[in-house]
Amino acid sequence: MKTYKTSDIRNLTLIGGSGSGKTTLCESMLFEGGVIKRRGSVQQQNTASDHTTVEHEYRNSVFSSVLFTEYNDRKLNIIDTPGMDDFVGNVIPALRVAATGIMVINAPEGIEVGTEIATRQAKKFETPIIFAINHLDKPEIHWESLIADLNQGYQNHIAQIQYPVKTGEGFHKVVDVLKMKLYQWGTDGGEPEILDIPDSEIEKANELHNELVEKAAENDEALMELYFEKGSLTENEMREGIKKGMLSRELYPLFCICSEKDMGVRRLMEFICNVAPAPNELKPKETIDGKKVVVDENEKTSLFFFKTSVESHVGEISYFKVNSGTLKEGDELLNTTTENKEKISQLYVSAGKDRTRVSQLHAGDIGATVKLKETKTDHTLCDKSENYKFRNLRFPKPRYTTAIRAVNESDDEKVAEILQKLAQEDPTWQIEYAKELKQLLVHGQGEYHINTLKWYFDHIYKVEISLERPRISYRETITKPATANYRHKKQSGGSGQFGEVHLIIEPYTEGVDPKKSFKFGEKEIKLNIRGKEEHPLKWGGKLIFCNCIVGGVIDARFLPAILKGIMEKMDQGPLTGSYARDIIVYVYDGKMHPVDSNEISFKIAGRTAFSQAFKEAAPKILEPVYNIQVHVPSDKMGDVMSDLQSRRALILGMESSGNYEVINAQIPLKETYKYSTALSSLTNGRAMFSMEFAQYEKMQADVQKQILEEHEELETV
Template sequence: MKVYKTKQIRNISLIGNAGSGKTTLAEAMLFEGGVIQRRGEVTSHNTVSDYTPIEQEYGNSVYSTPLYTEYNNVKVNIVDTPGMDDLAGGVVSSLNVTDLALMTINATNGVESGTAAAGRYAENTNTPLLFVFNQLDHDNSNFDTTFEQCKNTFGNKVTIVQYPIDAGPEFSTIIDVLKMKMYKYPKDGGKPEVLDIPDSEKERAEGLHNELVEMAAENEEALMELYFDKGTLTEDEMRKGMKMGMLQRDLYPVFCTCAKKDIGIARLLEFIVNIAPSPDERGIKNVVAGQEPKMDESEPPSLFVFKTAVESHVGEITHFKVMSGTIKEGLDLYNSQTENKERLSQVFASAGKNREKVDQLVAGDIGCTVKLKETRFNQTLATKEAGTKYEPIKFPASKHTVAVKAENESDDEKVGEVLSKVKYEDPTYIIEYSKELKQLLVHGMGEYHLNVLKWFFDNVHKIGVNYIQPKVPYRETITKPAQADYRHKKQSGGAGQFGEVHLIIEPYEEGSEPKTMFKFGDKEQKIAVRDVQEHPLAWGGKLIFVNSIVGGSIDARFMPAILKGIMEKMEEGPLTGSYARDIRVYIYDGKMHPVDSNEISFKLAGRNAFSTAFKNAGPKILEPIYNLEVWVPSDRMGDVMSDLQGRRAMIMGMGSERGMEKISAKVPQKEMYRYATSLSSLTGGRGVFNIGFDSYEKVPGDVQDELLKAYEAEQEEE
């Protein structure tokens, strides 16, 4: 392969709903560029993308796959991404290193949930969009309806560059209103005849051409003046205006294809080569440390790793984008995170499982290497002198969590080893061992995402694992003051143990001051505040420890032991064993023994006095509440609202966004298990949602009673 300069490179992502034909489109683009001599089919398991066993078994993309084609002396790097929102990590990482997203739409189904979700990810990364209406040869394909849906969802920026004459099984003809030509293809696709637009289509084509000229002219004052002077623009002037509009995300061109028959692909590639931005026109990623280079081959070399993959017989493959300079075989660079040296022993251009060795890659190009020691996704390699570090990719928050347990306890260690590697291949898996819940948790983007992981346990690692519902990380607190004392006394020959602690506890609210008087029944208790310690808790909330001892009833050297005993009980609350929080404790009296008092005695006395007081202080269980945003089709709004009400949701607001109805709510975590599956069922796969932790709130009385009974039963079993 020749060495392509930055201006000769285009980087594109194929995004869109599952089933829109992204992988077939990628196949056609590689065929048109001569990278492959025969187009494969997804159903035949012989496409360049979707080559892994799981993708061939599932029949859809699971990973993002870097590819390339060559067209008119330009290298087009293509990243084919998964269409299911559960697998959005591949979409987000790809959009972070490409300069144009081809939004592929099945013209039979129109705008689907995955279309809208992919559009949001492109908006978050400020990536220009080009719409590809695919599968126009299907019986029920409808260009006009699909176009209207796109305008309703993405706005008036969606602009026709091409439209079909005969959408349906006989589809073979496209009107191009930029070229003002008609492309007529053979029945089974291939090279088209380029003809004049027939009289029957001239009026529509000229109207759309004028709309396109206006939108192109709007992007630069000089072009607008030309348009006013001449009433039109030349094709070159339109190209300039369209490129500026695309870069500013003010213009989303629409193209027509039937990727399976190779209809419209060459013209699409021609447009990408002529008008899509080159890497230096989009600019470089944000630099968070070290020198900030330009995207130029003369700059010091640096690269950003956006994907790590593992293949049998090859090992770890590191996919990167060259951000500056020139990358060559044998080059030594430094990892800006670990500060370790890495040698690029080989450099490749990647086309799925096929990798072509190259002499060098310049700024803006995408490639891969193998056998790096410690460099993973989201890391930067640069010269030691420059120390450049690029901003890491921000991935969507996880939406579904399961606890993972090996079927055989002897496999526990193997399960941990597998999971520790998984997060490098797919960073949207978040792995944690919860000390609080005593469970190994895997957070993923949805149930499908976690089923992919299960497939690997079953088929690759041959380890039986079960997914179980995770426990809920409840918290315990109190609602009123309470008083208690406890004497710990033990005598068993020799030195004994003695410690007595008198304390008061009360609810703590941020900013409140310690009290100096409490009343319990008819008895008042004065408090002398001598010392106040504020202890933020790792699990949220605070413990405020107030030393109110007067007269030396407890020596100051025993106060840390009392605090330790209380803290131990805070870690295992008296109600359900959950963490306790937001409590102020006053140690106001006690007794010592000149011989038998020691730290262990006061630790146990403090712990037990705290436990007794806690149970008398109106104890309450707190549950985690999440902010939920749901986008649903209007015809399924009622079903989704009813389901949320059944989940104890509090609806916070409703509105419309991108052609969908949006519901904002607060929902208890306990009620959100497998919500992704339920929402998909209720909306026919069209609903999507985001979720994030908000706060802890008191559970209703009936729920607390259920939790207390369950905990008691669990304790009896143990």
């Protein structure tokens, strides 16, 4: 295929709700450009985009697909993205490298949660948007209501380029108010007849044409003056104004299509070629150190890698965008993440699973390569004379966590390897071994997201795994002072073991000094603090260790052993085995033996005395509490609020955001297991949420009792 200059490249990403028809639109675009000879369908499982086995089974996009087509001497790079919120990790890289988002709307459904999610992500990247209203041949379409909803949701920035003469079963005519022509298709779609607008539609067409002229003129002072002077604008002048409006995100062109019948796709592609911004018409890319890299084929070469996929017979396929310069097959570049050199030995452009080998790619183009040594998603390659490093992709925080284990222990290593491979394809699958919980955890965006991962184990890798409820990282502390003593004595021939420790513990509060005396019942214990050690704990909080020994009843050389024994118990708390925190320990008395006392004896004595005192000090479990923000349609507000309160959530406030209400609350982590599934069920998939750790708080007494009972059952198993 030919090599395209930067100005002749258009980078698109198809975004929108699940089932809106993005994959089918890709098929029509590739067919119209001659890249494929016959259009496939999702039902027949033969599309260029959704080509993996899991996508065939789910009948849904799971991963993004990188494709290209050619039209009117332009190259259109297309990234088809999943519509489900669980797979948002594929949408973010696509928006990062695209210059234009094609928001595909399912006409009968209107603005769906997938539309809202895609809109929020596109806003972060300041991506220009074109609306493609799809499925116009389906019943129960309310066109005027849909346009009103879109204008309400997008601040009246919708610019109707087209409108349907009729929707539903008879859909085959569209009035184009930019060209002021009527487009009419036969039953098989494809190339339309271009006709004059009939008298029955001319009044409406003129009204929308004038609105479009005004919207185009609003984005440029010179065009506005021209509009006032002439009372109208030419088609080319309108295109110029529309492009400026798109770049400032003050104008969203809207087209009518039926992708399944290939109606309206050619006109959409023509508009993209003529009006959508080329890569060099966007802002320069900025490196981590603030350097702006101009998208110019004559600059030094730099690439940003946004996606990795793994194919059984090929290995890793790395997808990148040429941010500057001209990349040629055989070029050796510097990986600024690893500081090692990488050779681009093979260069491809992709149409899903099919790849075409090319010799070079200019700035702004999107390509693929194979068999790189160390280059991964988020890495930058650049000319060895430069040190560009582009900003990392930012993915949303996980909202669903599960523990995973191999059913057969012999597969443990294999499971870890598979998880690493899968996380390369979707970075929102995050893998972590929680030492505290003694569990291998997988974090994801929802239960469906995690179940997809399990599908790979079951069907592709044939490794049996179990997904289990993750344990909670509790903390343990005390709420009042307590005292205890313990004598460790062991005699088994020869030298024995002996150590006796008396200690007091009390809750630690920041800024409060240790006490000089305590009273337990009728007994008062006065302390002479001879030394104080402050130990910040890696899991949060502190341990304050006070040496109150007088008269040498315990030799100073044994105090570190006592502290070590106490720290062992802090590391595995007396209640549930969770970390303990925020405690002051006073070691004030004890006994030694001239022969049998040693470090191990005092470590055991200190650990046991501390454990006994802890249980008498009104111990409390601290549970992790998260800030949660839920975006919910107003008609589902009551149901979601009630559900949150049943999960012990504290509602902090509410606000409005576009078509959604936002609930801000704090919720214990224990109550969020499978919350994404419950929220989806409550709202028919129309709500979304995010969570972030806030703090540890004392657990309610009844919940603590339940946790202790569950822990006791596990200990006896």
